[in-house]
Amino acid sequence: MGMSHWRYYMARALGGFRKNPLPAAVSVLVVGLCLFMTGLCSLGFWGIYRIAPHLLVPSKAVIYLKEGVSVQEARGVQKTVAGWPLVAACHYKSPQEVLEELRDRYGGWEDLFQGLGENPLPPALEVRLQVREDMEGAMRAFEDKAKALEPVQDVLTARSWSGETLRRMRTVLGMGLALLVVWIACSILIVANTVRLAFYGRRDEVEVLRVVGASPSFIKMPFYLEGILQGVLGAALAASLLWLTGRMVGAVLPPSLAAGIWPLGAGAWLWGILPLAGAGLSWLGARLALRRLASY
Amino acid sequence: MTSVPFIQCFHVAKSYVAGEEVLRDANLQVFKGEFLFLMGPSGAGKSTFLKLLLGLEAPTRGHILVDGRNIHRLSRKEIPAYRRKVGMVFQDFRLLNQDSVFHNVALPLVAAGRSRRWIRSKVKSLLQFVGLDGKTHVPCCRLSGGEQQRVALARAVANDPWVLLADEPTGNLDACASAVIMELLKAVHARGTTVVVATHDASLLEHLPEARRVHIQGGIFYEEAEAAAPRFPSAMGGPVWE
Ligand SMILES: Nc1ncnc2c1ncn2[C@@H]1O[C@H](COP(=O)(O)OP(=O)(O)OP(=O)(O)O)[C@@H](O)[C@H]1O
Ligand SMILES: [Mg+2]
Numbered sequence: 266m267g268m269s270h271w272r273y274y275m276a277r278a279l280g281g282f283r284k285n286p287l288p289a290a291v292s293v294l295v296v297g298l299c300l301f302m303t304g305l306c307s308l309g310f311w312g313i314y315r316i317a318p319h320l321l322v323p324s325k326a327v328i329y330l331k332e333g334v335s336v337q338e339a340r341g342v343q344k345t346v347a348g349w350p351l352v353a354a355c356h357y358k359s360p361q362e363v364l365e366e367l368r369d370r371y372g373g374w375e376d377l378f379q380g381l382g383e384n385p386l387p388p389a390l391e392v393r394l395q396v397r398e399d400m401e402g403a404m405r406a407f408e409d410k411a412k413a414l415e416p417v418q419d420v421l422t423a424r425s426w427s428g429e430t431l432r433r434m435r436t437v438l439g440m441g442l443a444l445l446v447v448w449i450a451c452s453i454l455i456v457a458n459t460v461r462l463a464f465y466g467r468r469d470e471v472e473v474l475r476v477v478g479a480s481p482s483f484i485k486m487p488f489y490l491e492g493i494l495q496g497v498l499g500a501a502l503a504a505s506l507l508w509l510t511g512r513m514v515g516a517v518l519p520p521s522l523a524a525g526i527w528p529l530g531a532g533a534w535l536w537g538i539l540p541l542a543g544a545g546l547s548w549l550g551a552r553l554a555l556r557r558l559a560s561y
Numbered sequence: 562m563t564s565v566p567f568i569q570c571f572h573v574a575k576s577y578v579a580g581e582e583v584l585r586d587a588n589l590q591v592f593k594g595e596f597l598f599l600m601g602p603s604g605a606g607k608s609t610f611l612k613l614l615l616g617l618e619a620p621t622r623g624h625i626l627v628d629g630r631n632i633h634r635l636s637r638k639e640i641p642a643y644r645r646k647v648g649m650v651f652q653d654f655r656l657l658n659q660d661s662v663f664h665n666v667a668l669p670l671v672a673a674g675r676s677r678r679w680i681r682s683k684v685k686s687l688l689q690f691v692g693l694d695g696k697t698h699v700p701c702c703r704l705s706g707g708e709q710q711r712v713a714l715a716r717a718v719a720n721d722p723w724v725l726l727a728d729e730p731t732g733n734l735d736a737c738a739s740a741v742i743m744e745l746l747k748a749v750h751a752r753g754t755t756v757v758v759a760t761h762d763a764s765l766l767e768h769l770p771e772a773r774r775v776h777i778q779g780g781i782f783y784e785e786a787e788a789a790a791p792r793f794p795s796a797m798g799g800p801v802w803e
Pocket of ligand 2: 607608609728729
């Protein structure tokens with residue numbers, strides 16, 4: 266049975282698109298911009314996380330050990346630190362691992378690491394602090410305590426950034442998130458409105474369908490599809506915009522660096538997840554519009 | 562032969578506006594295979610009654626039983642299946658005007674979940690039955706009124722309904738086109754389908770003088786002294802259009 270149903274739904278949904286191109290275009294645009302913003306925000310998060318994970322996860326800290334510290338000594342420090350009540354976990358990282366992580370984190374700055382010959386980096390300890398009320402105080406206490414240990418060269422926590430910088434970055438992130446929520450809500454409402462318009466525009470047709478014994482889901486499905494189509498087209502728009510932005514970033518920055526902070530060649534992320542997100546958003550919108558319509 | 566009426570209405574009342582009853586105390590029994598004219602002046606409540614039968618409106622009081630079931634107690638899920646068993650033809654055709662003849666006639670079959678092959682052959686025989694097999698792919702807005710009503714009739718009988726309800730089926734047609742529609746209604750009836758035709762046009766009766774006539778006035782049904790009508794026409798094999 267399914268086949269003729271779906272052909273029918275699709276034909277009706279496309280017909281609806283043709284009949285009311287303006288509202289449909291508006292909702293494609295809004296969904297597209299929403300997803301574009303989402304993409305930019307996620308890229309921002311991603312970039313920050315790559316460069317400074319302890320900015321987003323304040324419980325993360327790193328202890329750099331002095332040059333020439335033996336593995337055994339390093340293990341000793343690790344055991345000591347792991348035993349402190351402030352610390353949730355502490356892992357040892359060899360100089361090799363530290364270098365690889367740096368390379369990975371500052372992808373694109375390969376030039377920096379070239380010609381170094383022998384790995385000049387000290388071994389390090391990656392620490393996860395316990396989350397508590399007074400994180401600031403906890404970090405300070407942890408730094409003082411760690412610096413007092415003999416093999417320790419330096420300690421890096423979120424406190425290493427000035428409190429002001431940190432607060433400002435968090436504010437920007439928070440505002441970005443809030444804006445995102447508003448955008449998402451707007452997209453859903455706009456799609457809902459467009460679908461509702463389409464439904465009222467085809468009241469006569471719905472009436473005919475009721476009379477010939479079509480089920481409510483049969484009546485509603487073309488409208489759902491119409492909404493989802495708007496979402497997917499919006500996502501395609503967003504993906505194209507993000508791709509273009511990436512190209513522009515690539516044109517301005519040296520290619521290796523651009524690849525580092527802009528991972529969007531043509532990944533599954535861009536062309537796979539974004540359309541799914543668009544479909545999800547518009548499905549919610551269509552659902553909102555059709556919930557109370559087509560009563561029996 | 563069963564003697565239980567197929568459609569039973571008990572003290573049905575319907576008012577759209579409080580205090581104004583379109584139907585007051587309508588009682589009616591229709592047997593399977595009957596051809597019934599529902600006569601009455603404009604505004605008498607003929608369309609209202611047909612809408613009640615189709616479950617498009619609910620009665621304010623009373624009960625309507627079709628095939629033994631109270632149709633206003635059907636669940637939301639049962640209503641579409643019920644409507645497929647009751648075909649309806651409207652005075653204003655109610656076709657999807659931009660769509661082809663084929664699409665309009667196929668609509669109830671698609672809604673019923675039939676396969677594409679089944680739909681194609683069924684629509685073909687339906688269009689042959691109403692004499693429109695030459696216009697399968699013409700959009701309905703380009704058909705004459707009589708042709709549009711034939712499309713509507715083909716759509717109404719697409720799912721082989723138990724009952725065919727026709728609300729002023731010839732109201733917008735000239736005498737010649739009306740005669741064609743009446744012949745088709747008779748053919749549907751001859752195949753065993755119960756047919757109810759609502760009309761204020763007494764000249765339609767000439768096409769089927771032996772049919773049962775019920776008048777509606779003041780919200781009440783009155784039986785007209787009937788000619789000895791054969792209420793149960795003998796079954797004539799399968800559907801005429803097959
Ligand atoms: N949806 C509605 N809301 C309010 N009043 C209605 C509605 N539908 C019908 N009526 C009223 O009910 C009465 C009967 O209408 P109905 O359409 O059943 O008459 P009818 O016998 O079919 O008339 P006609 O021969 O002109 O088609 C009329 O007075 C009409 O105004
Ligand atoms: Mg009427």
